[in-house]
Amino acid sequence: MIRAFRAALAAAHLGLICLAGGAALSETSMKILSFEDLEGWAADDHEAARQVFLNTCADLDAPDWQTLCAAATGIQDARKFFELLFRPVLIEEDGKEALFTGYFEPELDGALSPSGRYRFPVYRMPREARSGQWLTRRQIETSGAMQGRGLEIAWVDDSVELFFLQIQGSGRIRLPNGSYVRVGYGGSNGHNYSSVGAELVRRGVYSAHQVSAQVIKNWVKRNPSAGAELLRHNDSFVFFREVSRVPAHKGPLGAMNRSITEMRTVAVDPKFTPLGAPVWVEKDGATSLRRLMIAQDTGSAIKGAQRADIFFGTGDAAGLEAGKLKDPGRMIVLLPIQRAYAMLPESVL
Structure with a gap:
C-alpha cells in the first residue's frame, strides 16, 4: 500500500523533479532535513512569512x-504551523551551485x-504580435508601425529606464x-533576449565583473547615440497591460497573479519548486540573509x-540593492509532509 501511494503521488508531481526535456531523475537529488538544520530558523519572523503564504495559498x-x-x-503560533505541517526538502541538481540574485519593480x-x-511611449501589444515572431526592437522603434493606433498606455521621460x-x-x-x-x-515581439551587458563586455568597454544595470x-x-544603438542590439521588445486593480501601496503581480511582497517573495524555477510553497533562504555573500520566503514568481x-x-x-533604492546581489547559499523548499516523503527515492525509505 505504501509503495502504491508513493507511486501515485510521485507520478502526479513528476514535473517538479524532472529536468527540462525529460532528463533522468538521477540528475536531481532530494534530501529531507529537520528544522534544526536550517541556520537561523528560530530567529525569523514566521508570522510575516505566514501572512505572505496566505496571500496565495x-x-x-x-x-x-x-x-x-x-x-x-x-x-496560533506561526512557527509551529510550519514545523507541524511541512518538511524541509533540499533539492539539488548535480554540479550546479546555488545562485541568488535580486529583482525589483521600477518606478x-x-x-x-x-x-x-x-x-x-509605453505600448500595449498590437494584434499582429500575438501570432508569433514580429518586428525587432529596431524596426518597432524606427518604422512607425506603432504610431497612430492608440496603443500607448502612457509616455515616460527616460528611454533607458523604459x-x-x-x-x-x-x-x-x-x-x-x-x-x-x-x-x-x-x-513580447517573439524575439530572444540579448544581453546588452554582455555586448559591452564583448566590445571591451567593460569586463564581466564591472557590468551591472546601473553601469549600463x-x-x-x-553616450546617447551609441547608447541607443546598444539597446537595439536586443531584438526583444516587451509590451504591457495596465494593472489598475492593484493599489499603489501593494506590490506588483507575480506569476500567481497576486501582489508580491518585498523581501518575502522569491522567484523560482517551477520545475523544481511549486509556486506558492514556502522557501527557506540561506544567502551568503557580503550581507547574509536567513529568511522564510514564499515562491510566488x-x-x-x-x-x-x-x-x-x-x-x-x-x-x-530597491533597484540599486537588487542589482548588487549575486550571491551563493542554499535554498530549502518546505513541502507538505506526505508530498515530501513521496518525492524521495525508494532506496532511502
Missing part, C-alpha cells in the same frame, strides 16, 4: 495544499499625454498629479533547483 488546488491552507489560520516618471518631457522596465516586466509610472499607473507584462544605464546616458533567467531571485521592492 488559496490558489493551490492540490488537496494536500488546501488542507494546509485551511490550517494556516487555525494554529518611472510619466504622463497620460505626450509632451516635450514625456516623449517615450528599456529596463521591459527587462523587469512590470512597474509603476508616477504621474504629475502624484497618482500612479501600474503596468504588467502584456506580451550610466554608459547609455553618457518566476523569471526567464531563473532556471534550476538552486536558482532564485529575491524581490527587493519598488523604486530606485
Whole structure:
C-alpha cells in the first residue's frame, strides 16, 4: 500500500523533479532535513512569512495544499504551523551551485499625454504580435508601425529606464498629479533576449565583473547615440497591460497573479519548486540573509533547483540593492509532509 501511494503521488508531481526535456531523475537529488538544520530558523519572523503564504495559498488546488491552507489560520503560533505541517526538502541538481540574485519593480516618471518631457511611449501589444515572431526592437522603434493606433498606455521621460522596465516586466509610472499607473507584462515581439551587458563586455568597454544595470544605464546616458544603438542590439521588445486593480501601496503581480511582497517573495524555477510553497533562504555573500520566503514568481533567467531571485521592492533604492546581489547559499523548499516523503527515492525509505 505504501509503495502504491508513493507511486501515485510521485507520478502526479513528476514535473517538479524532472529536468527540462525529460532528463533522468538521477540528475536531481532530494534530501529531507529537520528544522534544526536550517541556520537561523528560530530567529525569523514566521508570522510575516505566514501572512505572505496566505496571500496565495488559496490558489493551490492540490488537496494536500488546501488542507494546509485551511490550517494556516487555525494554529496560533506561526512557527509551529510550519514545523507541524511541512518538511524541509533540499533539492539539488548535480554540479550546479546555488545562485541568488535580486529583482525589483521600477518606478518611472510619466504622463497620460505626450509632451516635450514625456516623449517615450509605453505600448500595449498590437494584434499582429500575438501570432508569433514580429518586428525587432529596431524596426518597432524606427518604422512607425506603432504610431497612430492608440496603443500607448502612457509616455515616460527616460528611454533607458523604459528599456529596463521591459527587462523587469512590470512597474509603476508616477504621474504629475502624484497618482500612479501600474503596468504588467502584456506580451513580447517573439524575439530572444540579448544581453546588452554582455555586448559591452564583448566590445571591451567593460569586463564581466564591472557590468551591472546601473553601469549600463550610466554608459547609455553618457553616450546617447551609441547608447541607443546598444539597446537595439536586443531584438526583444516587451509590451504591457495596465494593472489598475492593484493599489499603489501593494506590490506588483507575480506569476500567481497576486501582489508580491518585498523581501518575502522569491522567484523560482517551477520545475523544481511549486509556486506558492514556502522557501527557506540561506544567502551568503557580503550581507547574509536567513529568511522564510514564499515562491510566488518566476523569471526567464531563473532556471534550476538552486536558482532564485529575491524581490527587493519598488523604486530606485530597491533597484540599486537588487542589482548588487549575486550571491551563493542554499535554498530549502518546505513541502507538505506526505508530498515530501513521496518525492524521495525508494532506496532511502
